[in-house]
Amino acid sequence: MPRWPKPAEGSWTQHYSELGTAPMSYEDSISPEFFELERDAIFKRAWLNVGRVEQLPRTGSYFTKEIHAAHTSVIVVRDKEGNVNAFHNICRHRGNKLVWNEIPREEVSGTCRQFTCKYHGWRYGLDGALSFVQQEEEFFDLDKDQFGLARVHCEVWAGFIFINLAPQPRQTLREFLGPMITGLEGYPFDQLTERFSYRSEVGANWKLYMDAFQEFYHAPVLHGKQTPDNYSIAAQQAGFEAPHYRLDGPHRLVSTSGVVTWELDPTMRKPMEDITRGGLFGPWDTPDLGEMPTGLNPARCNPWGLDSFQLWPNWTILVWSSGWYLTYHYWPTSHNTHIFEGNLYFPPARTARDRVAHEMTAVTFKEYGLQDASTLEATQIMLESRAVTTFPLNDQEILLRHLHKVAGDWVDEYRREREEVAQR
Amino acid sequence: MTLLPSEFADLEQFAQTWCLATEHERYAQRLASTMQDMERFYEAITPRAEDAIAYCDKFPLDDLPDEVQNLMYLLYSMIIVSFPVEVWSQPAVPDASRTTLNCVIEPVP
Numbered sequence: 001m002p003r004w005p006k007p008a009e010g011s012w013t014q015h016y017s018e019l020g021t022a023p024m025s026y027e028d029s030i031s032p033e034f035f036e037l038e039r040d041a042i043f044k045r046a047w048l049n050v051g052r053v054e055q056l057p058r059t060g061s062y063f064t065k066e067i068h069a070a071h072t073s074v075i076v077v078r079d080k081e082g083n084v085n086a087f088h089n090i091c092r093h094r095g096n097k098l099v100w101n102e103i104p105r106e107e108v109s110g111t112c113r114q115f116t117c118k119y120h121g122w123r124y125g126l127d128g129a130l131s132f133v134q135q136e137e138e139f140f141d142l143d144k145d146q147f148g149l150a151r152v153h154c155e156v157w158a159g160f161i162f163i164n165l166a167p168q169p170r171q172t173l174r175e176f177l178g179p180m181i182t183g184l185e186g187y188p189f190d191q192l193t194e195r196f197s198y199r200s201e202v203g204a205n206w207k208l209y210m211d212a213f214q215e216f217y218h219a220p221v222l223h224g225k226q227t228p229d230n231y232s233i234a235a236q237q238a239g240f241e242a243p244h245y246r247l248d249g250p251h252r253l254v255s256t257s258g259v260v261t262w263e264l265d266p267t268m269r270k271p272m273e274d275i276t277r278g279g280l281f282g283p284w285d286t287p288d289l290g291e292m293p294t295g296l297n298p299a300r301c302n303p304w305g306l307d308s309f310q311l312w313p314n315w316t317i318l319v320w321s322s323g324w325y326l327t328y329h330y331w332p333t334s335h336n337t338h339i340f341e342g343n344l345y346f347p348p349a350r351t352a353r354d355r356v357a358h359e360m361t362a363v364t365f366k367e368y369g370l371q372d373a374s375t376l377e378a379t380q381i382m383l384e385s386r387a388v389t390t391f392p393l394n395d396q397e398i399l400l401r402h403l404h405k406v407a408g409d410w411v412d413e414y415r416r417e418r419e420e421v422a423q424r
Numbered sequence: 425m426t427l428l429p430s431e432f433a434d435l436e437q438f439a440q441t442w443c444l445a446t447e448h449e450r451y452a453q454r455l456a457s458t459m460q461d462m463e464r465f466y467e468a469i470t471p472r473a474e475d476a477i478a479y480c481d482k483f484p485l486d487d488l489p490d491e492v493q494n495l496m497y498l499l500y501s502m503i504i505v506s507f508p509v510e511v512w513s514q515p516a517v518p519d520a521s522r523t524t525l526n527c528v529i530e531p532v533p
Contacts, residue, residue: 197529225518226511272506275473342525349531352480352496358531359500363447366527367507370520377523 004243004257004299011395012245019401023390028407029205030384035335038407041414043069046250046313047155047162047169047176049329050076054159054193055109056084060126063109064089064099068339069332070165074152075099075115079126086154086163087128091117092147098124115149124149157182159189180248181311183295184319191289192325192345196362198369199341204376206314206330206338207403208383212372213318213328214252214310214399216240222371226280226364231268244299245398250312250406252399255298258305258321278357280364281305282322285357287347289323297321310399312406323347324361336380342369427494431479435472435498438465442501443494447527450497450504455515462505462515469502488533496533 007015014021028034050065055076062077073089075098091098096119101108114131115124123132128149136142153164155173162173174182202209212218220235227235244255259281266274277284296319297304308318316328329341344362349355393400427439441457442465444450454462469476476495483492508515 194531195529196527196531198525199528200523200525202523222519228511270506270510271470272503272510275470276503340525349485352483352485353477355485355496355531355533356477356499356503360503362527362530363500363503363507366447366451366525367517369525370517370523373525374520374523377521 003241006395011398013393013395013398013401016247016398016402019398019405023392024401024404025390026205026208026383026404027389028404028411029207030335030380030386032335034411035205035332037411037414038332039069039071041411042313042407043067043332044165045170045410045414047164047171047173048313049160049162049311049315049327050074050086051161052159052189053084053156053161054190056161058111060111060113061109062099062112062115064107065163066105066107067165067331072165073097074163075149076154076161076163077126084154084156084161085126085128086152086161087149088152090150091119091122092130092149093117093120093122093133098149158185158187177311178249178251180246180253180295181251181309184293184309184317185295186291186293187296187319187325188289189325189345192347194346194348194358196344196358196365197341198343198366199339200369200373201333202338202340202373202376203336204338204373204380205336206332207407208376208379209330209338209340209373210310210314210316210328210403211397211400212376213316214254214308214403215397216242216254216256217394217396222375223368226367226371228268228270230265234268240396242396243301246298247399247402250410252310252402253298253307254399255301255307256305257299257301258303272360276356276360277353278360278364280361280368282320282324282361283346283354283357284322285354286321287323289347310403313410326365336384340369340373427491428498429479429491429495432472432476432495435469435476438468439494439498441465443497444501445497447500447504447530450501451527453501454504454508457505457515459508459514462508466502466505466509469498473499473502485533493533 009015013019055063056078059078059080062075065074075087075089077085079085089098096117097104098115098117121134125131128151130144130147153169155162157173217240224232242254242256246253273279296307304321306318306320310316314330318326324346327343331339346358349358426436427443428436476499480492480496
């Protein structure tokens with residue numbers, strides 16, 4: 001018997017009938033050809049989150065972002081007017097990568113007054129305008145106004161910086177996000193500025209790692225040994241059920257009820273959790289962040305645990321009831337590799353005790369993440385065997401169906417448009 | 425030359441090894457340590473952890489004297505060794521093979 005009521009249709013999956021209930025193929029995660037299409041169909045068209053405004057605290061603050069899937073690097077910079085601009089990271093003279101230190105493929109950040117190309121010294125202002133050309137008189141009718149940096153569409157929502165690599169985005173950022181995501185407005189993202197950032201190079205398709213974190217059915221099994229036997233046995237017997245799933249356009253949400261760790265029998269906790277008053281679910285001493293936005297805890301669970309929003313195409317905002325949040329980014333580098341970035345955001349610790357609880361939470365996150373990432377490599381290897389080509393998914397895995405369907409839909413639409421253009 | 429406040433002289437024997445400024449160094453030290461060494465450190469520091477946290481709490485977090493900062497680092501190392509000691513019985517996370525998950529930004533202190 002389900003512990004939580006399911007929709008009238010009988011299951012969450014059937015509630016969203018377009019998903020179907022048939023076994024799934026993961027050909028989209030093992031096919032190099034499909035990945036080549038995803039570059040244009042998805043990563044050069046969708047709004048992509050590249051960071052937060054706190055990373056650009058003052059005039060001239062900048063960072064670069066490698067978007068391998070779209071074959072580019074982008075500079076994001078705060079100009080003199082306080083606006084956030086994004087440009088392709090390419091010098092207009094001979095095509096050198098404009099901003100990098102020592103290692104061309106590595107991302108960098110800093111503060112500057114202008115960008116100077118390492119190759120021949122061309123300079124650009126924070127607004128992208130070309131301001132200096134070495135031996136300008138040697139060129140032929142060079143109009144500097146025509147050679148500013150190539151601009152990338154850039155918009156900010158709730159302090160999150162998004163870029164869009166399309167020549168003309170089909171939707172504004174707000175339209176793209178839609179009501180489920182914009183329902184998060186009012187969450188004090190700007191106050192949660194203490195950040196731990198983790199990075200991993202994963203030998204699996206980007207969607208497979210999204211899959212790992214958009215269902216919790218695996219947790220009692222894969223992570224069973226993270227907890228004392230009393231807890232893990234109980235967790236495995238209980239299994240996992242979420243009280244609420246929601247789809248909105250290309251985006252997804254799973255909301256879960258909460259376990260109040262400190263009310264559990266002490267034999268179900270690790271001693272270090274008691275010492276630090278922290279753990280996987282976060283610090284026990286929850287800060288008062290004021291009223292939560294209406295978009296959170298849609299099932300009105302009490303106690304509420306977390307909401308995990310999967311924003312199309314490649315990132316997640318996971319808000320915990322204990323006053324902190326996580327983001328996950330999945331940046332594809334090939335059909336079977338990607339870079340995973342996990343960021344943990346807390347209200348700045350005021351005391352050593354707060355800081356120790358945050359440390360325990362961050363280190364616990366890493367212990368779990370290592371198990372997830374490793375399992376994915378094992379999955380990728382065997383999917384590529386094509387020994388088995390369809391796989392059943394249960395109702396707690398509904399979000400996986402949706403992600404792969406949306407990826408397929410975007411690629412199909414792109415293919416259709418390309419054929420139409422070819423027929424003209 | 426001691427690294428820790430005199431009140432925690434009993435933990436000084438672990439300071440050279442475990443007062444490390446970054447998560448990257450602490451995790452590498454964990455992987456390079458024997459279970460026996462980590463158990464000895466864990467057994468020594470856990471009964472003193474509450475005192476150590478309370479001691480650090482007496483100082484403003486953005487202006488910790490060096491020896492107090494070192495005590496914080498020792499507490500962070502206590503956390504990182506707690507996983508091998510409390511659950512894994514080995515330094516590395518089981519089933520994590522050669523996967524890495526590197527901490528590239530962490531709060532100061």
